[in-house]
Amino acid sequence: MTPGLWTLVIGVCLLAGLLGLTTGMIWIERRLLAQFQDRLGPNRVGPLGLFQPIADIIKLFMKEDWMPPFADKLIFVIAPGIIVVTVLLAFAVVPITPFIKVSDANVGLLFFLGMASMGVYGIVLAGWASNSKYSLIGGTRAAAQMLSYELPMGLAVVSVVMLAGSLRLSDIVNAQPRLWFCVLQPLGFVIFTIAGIAEARRTPFDLPEADSELIAGYHTEYSSMKFALFFMGEYLDIILVSAMVTVLYLGGWHGPLLPPALWFIIKMFAVIFLFVWVRAVLPRYRYDQLMTLGWKILLPLSIVNLVATGAVMLVMR
């Protein structure tokens, strides 16, 4: 099999796997959240309620696909696509094992950060094209939030790059065969995870949707499959951030006994579990708290982390 064909096969499998996992995420999140709240969660459709996401999707397909007459038609349609496409593109550089990876770009990390920033376009444009006040406020909030949290995220990642000496994600994984970077970079790990939660617009950082104040924020006017695309985008974002935390801080596929791919999946699901766990615990932040956390706490901390890493590396050399 030529390398090109192999990449294509991996790519298609990855795409199918991700879409399947997104559907599974609905079930995982609802069951887990229910368990956290001493409930059962969906348990009627199929064994253990496993077919619930399928029923949800069928329901979403049956819904009326309504476009508000006051919307900016073209952008309104494109916006949900942007979110999903950017996240899916970012997965291209994530190495699952040394062999299962689509692209091993030497600027993989930059590509990930770039795609994560592009994702905000989908939200802002959706908020703007909907031409409704709630959507617009949601979109504006999303822009501000992404901006504030990309900085600490980027700075936290720089320390990892300094340790690994490469922007290539497989090199970063290979730099931590024994000692994971979450041990060397505990602060960076926490900052990246918090910023990742904010990037994925999850509670406690779900201000762009903020159901209680903004109805549904940027996707207020969306229905049917367009709405489902936003939903998918959010879940894909969770998976992406979990995969990135795994790659950057949890040693990717490295681990004893079990095959590499399995290790990767176990670690990724541990982070996904953390996401749901945090959602079960924390209420949504206020807007000023969000900004305070981003600019006054995470950003200085990430700079301190960067300087400390540099200093230690200089001394060690």
Place this chain on the structure above:
Amino acid sequence: MVSILRSMWLMLKHLVVRPVTVRYPEQKAYIPPRWRGRIILSRDPDGCERCVACYLCSAACPADCISLQATEDEHGRRYAEWFRINFSRCIFCGFCEEACPTYAIQLTPDFEMGEYDRSKLVYEKEDLLISGQGKYPGYNFYHHSGVSVKGKPRGGAVDETHPVDIRSLLP
């Protein structure tokens, strides 16, 4: 920060707590006897309808969902010619039961009355009338001794039971 970590730990412990959910159609929850559910019309111990068609329940109903038509039989006893409760409007407040002077209308601990068709929620007299006495066994409005009015002492009317001589109850 510490409080966040503490609440995260507390939440984690809930992963092993038994869910409080009652899996309803298979498991039934306990329903108290005085639950305000499906409404019935009861009969007195003689097997006659208790309802005297006084319209009090209909007047008391805040949702205006009881309608009936009074009529009389050959002995001059009033009863409802038809009696209709629209359960798609009923709010199960129980005011009708409180208003009823004869304990005819009663709410029961049954709530499983879902229908696919709204019109099926309109219950007619045949659907409401039961053959038993409901919550007040032994009570008979016509035999019950009322209060004394001008020209009639307590228990003086035809068919009215004499009031219980409380002294006879003494040991």
